[in-house]
Amino acid sequence: MAASHSPNQNHLLAALPKDDFDRLSADLELVPMPLGEALYESGGRLWHVYFPTTSIVSLLYVMEDGASAEIAVVGNEGILGISLFMGGETTPSRAIVQSAGHGYRLKAQLLKQEFNRAGPVMHLLLRYTQALITQMAQTAVCNRHHSVEQQLCRWLLLSLDRLSSSELVMTQELIANMLGVRREGVTEAAGKLQRAGLIRYSRGRITVLDRGGLEKEACECYGVVKKEFDRLLRDVPRTAHAQMVPSAHA
Amino acid sequence: MAASHSPNQNHLLAALPKDDFDRLSADLELVPMPLGEALYESGGRLWHVYFPTTSIVSLLYVMEDGASAEIAVVGNEGILGISLFMGGETTPSRAIVQSAGHGYRLKAQLLKQEFNRAGPVMHLLLRYTQALITQMAQTAVCNRHHSVEQQLCRWLLLSLDRLSSSELVMTQELIANMLGVRREGVTEAAGKLQRAGLIRYSRGRITVLDRGGLEKEACECYGVVKKEFDRLLRDVPRTAHAQMVPSAHA
DNA sequence: CATAGTCTGTGCGTCGGCGCACACGGGATA
DNA sequence: TATCCCGTGTGCGCCGACGCACAGACTATG
Numbered sequence: 176m177a178a179s180h181s182p183n184q185n186h187l188l189a190a191l192p193k194d195d196f197d198r199l200s201a202d203l204e205l206v207p208m209p210l211g212e213a214l215y216e217s218g219g220r221l222w223h224v225y226f227p228t229t230s231i232v233s234l235l236y237v238m239e240d241g242a243s244a245e246i247a248v249v250g251n252e253g254i255l256g257i258s259l260f261m262g263g264e265t266t267p268s269r270a271i272v273q274s275a276g277h278g279y280r281l282k283a284q285l286l287k288q289e290f291n292r293a294g295p296v297m298h299l300l301l302r303y304t305q306a307l308i309t310q311m312a313q314t315a316v317c318n319r320h321h322s323v324e325q326q327l328c329r330w331l332l333l334s335l336d337r338l339s340s341s342e343l344v345m346t347q348e349l350i351a352n353m354l355g356v357r358r359e360g361v362t363e364a365a366g367k368l369q370r371a372g373l374i375r376y377s378r379g380r381i382t383v384l385d386r387g388g389l390e391k392e393a394c395e396c397y398g399v400v401k402k403e404f405d406r407l408l409r410d411v412p413r414t415a416h417a418q419m420v421p422s423a424h425a
Numbered sequence: 426m427a428a429s430h431s432p433n434q435n436h437l438l439a440a441l442p443k444d445d446f447d448r449l450s451a452d453l454e455l456v457p458m459p460l461g462e463a464l465y466e467s468g469g470r471l472w473h474v475y476f477p478t479t480s481i482v483s484l485l486y487v488m489e490d491g492a493s494a495e496i497a498v499v500g501n502e503g504i505l506g507i508s509l510f511m512g513g514e515t516t517p518s519r520a521i522v523q524s525a526g527h528g529y530r531l532k533a534q535l536l537k538q539e540f541n542r543a544g545p546v547m548h549l550l551l552r553y554t555q556a557l558i559t560q561m562a563q564t565a566v567c568n569r570h571h572s573v574e575q576q577l578c579r580w581l582l583l584s585l586d587r588l589s590s591s592e593l594v595m596t597q598e599l600i601a602n603m604l605g606v607r608r609e610g611v612t613e614a615a616g617k618l619q620r621a622g623l624i625r626y627s628r629g630r631i632t633v634l635d636r637g638g639l640e641k642e643a644c645e646c647y648g649v650v651k652k653e654f655d656r657l658l659r660d661v662p663r664t665a666h667a668q669m670v671p672s673a674h675a
Numbered sequence: 676c677a678t679a680g681t682c683t684g685t686g687c688g689t690c691g692g693c694g695c696a697c698a699c700g701g702g703a704t705a
Numbered sequence: 706t707a708t709c710c711c712g713t714g715t716g717c718g719c720c721g722a723c724g725c726a727c728a729g730a731c732t733a734t735g
Binding site for chain 2: 239242243247258260267268297301304308312314315318355395399406
């Protein structure tokens with residue numbers, strides 16, 4: 176598919192003031208982000224930051240015994256690699272592409288320079304980080320108190336918000352890994368949602384039929400996080416820079 | 426007790442370059458932080474930031490139905506009110522004093538000014554925030570996968586690290602609220618630890634007898650977080666400013 | 676010393692999630 | 706078309722945590 180790509184598809188990039196954006200745009204590199212790719216490994220160095228456009232990436236913590244849990248999800252609203260400008264040179268989490276698509280990447284050094292100008296770019300990045308923190312915290316509470324079914328709803332909604340379509344390409348096994356629960360638990364919860372007419376799925380394709388219904392089934396965690404993202408990133412000007420980066424892809 | 430107080434007891438303050446510290450020191454106000462006090466309410470505005478010295482504060486998320494969970498703990502290694510400089514004017518979490526003591530507070534406006542100088546103070550605060558993020562993320566995973574007993578051990582160790590003594594003043598009921606579990610669950614876990622000779626307690630006083638033993642019982646989460654804090658805040662110069670703020674307290 | 680209030684111990688029944696095992700079936704491949 | 710594999714459905718037994726109820730036991734207070 177020769178769909179047109181533009182950095183504007185990423186909300187953070189789109190929100191940059193024109194001159195900041197212009198300075199960076201030549202160095203933005205369009206990259207495909209295939210399902211399952213690991214952008215960062217736990218403890219690894221950060222060579223690039225990524226601005227997803229049509230992909231979704233999960234931040235995972237993996238434990239010694241192999242058990243894992245998603246602590247946040249990043250899509251076209253955000254950026255991957257915050258620990259770069261927060262000060263640690265490495266990231267403690269894994270970043271795994273959870274929904275294939277594209278994104279723009281930027282050399283770590285360049286983003287750092289930009290951040291250190293201490294201007295609008297910095298403040299935008301910090302606000303986004305604040306929103307991400309909220310998501311992590313809410314995930315912690317959700318893990319403590321809510322049922323697999325509620326969490327599945329929350330997770331589907333978070334993914335939906337970051338995609339243009341209402342179909343997710345995603346096996347139950349993968350979802351289980353993200354949520355840190357059993358695959359069978361997901362099967363059961365998903366079955367319930369399907370019988371209720373909220374979703375339909377088969378072999379790795381999930382279609383959301385009734386978004387409102389999902390929201391009612393989900394725990395409050397989804398709403399809290401969404402509201403905070405909206406609040407923190409709402410009043411940033413959606414500049415929508417006119418020019419397109421010469422999309423140097425296959 | 427006329428114990429001497431000094432801003433140096435807070436690691437972040439102690440790590441400030443001398444001239445930055447000097448600029449702030451006159452505005453640092455020593456305040457008592459009694460057990461149970463709420464420094465921030467969820468959604469409230471931040472009028473001050475706090476640098477605990479001898480107290481410990483928990484960041485809690487409280488849900489609609491009243492259930493709660495601690496997402497991070499802040500003691501003399503840190504600062505409360507990070508959302509101030511991250512960009513949100515409000516904080517989404519409650520901050521409750523979990524262990525009584527003292528701390529220094531600073532008017533929000535002043536810290537913001539300092540942060541906006543975009544110098545060492547800013548970088549120190551961002552590094553600390555990065556460490557805090559790690560703690561939150563690890564808490565999320567811990568909530569998902571670990572038993573009440575393991576989490577209790579982790580929690581005791583985190584508290585211990587932030588106190589000079591090995592005695593915590595803390596009822597099981599309170600601990601249960603922090604961990605987001607049943608009080609009876611804490612009773613059971615604590616009983617087990619006591620029978621194993623790791624701790625001793627009665628009516629709100631917990632004495633840690635065998636720290637090494639606790640570390641063995643705890644899940645890896647404690648170690649991961651501690652290591653990351655050490656890594657991120659290790660190489661900050663512990664300047665230990667000579668002068669004392671005229672401690673204007675009762 | 677008596678009393679009240681708080682903190683801790685303990686014993687239920689219940690339930691959600693886990694780990695395991697295996698059956699079914701659609702899609703791709705040969 | 707025959708075969709294999711992967712994704713999904715389902716049925717166990719098990720265990721940890723929950724909710725509830727109540728019994729000691731220590732402390733503070735008058």
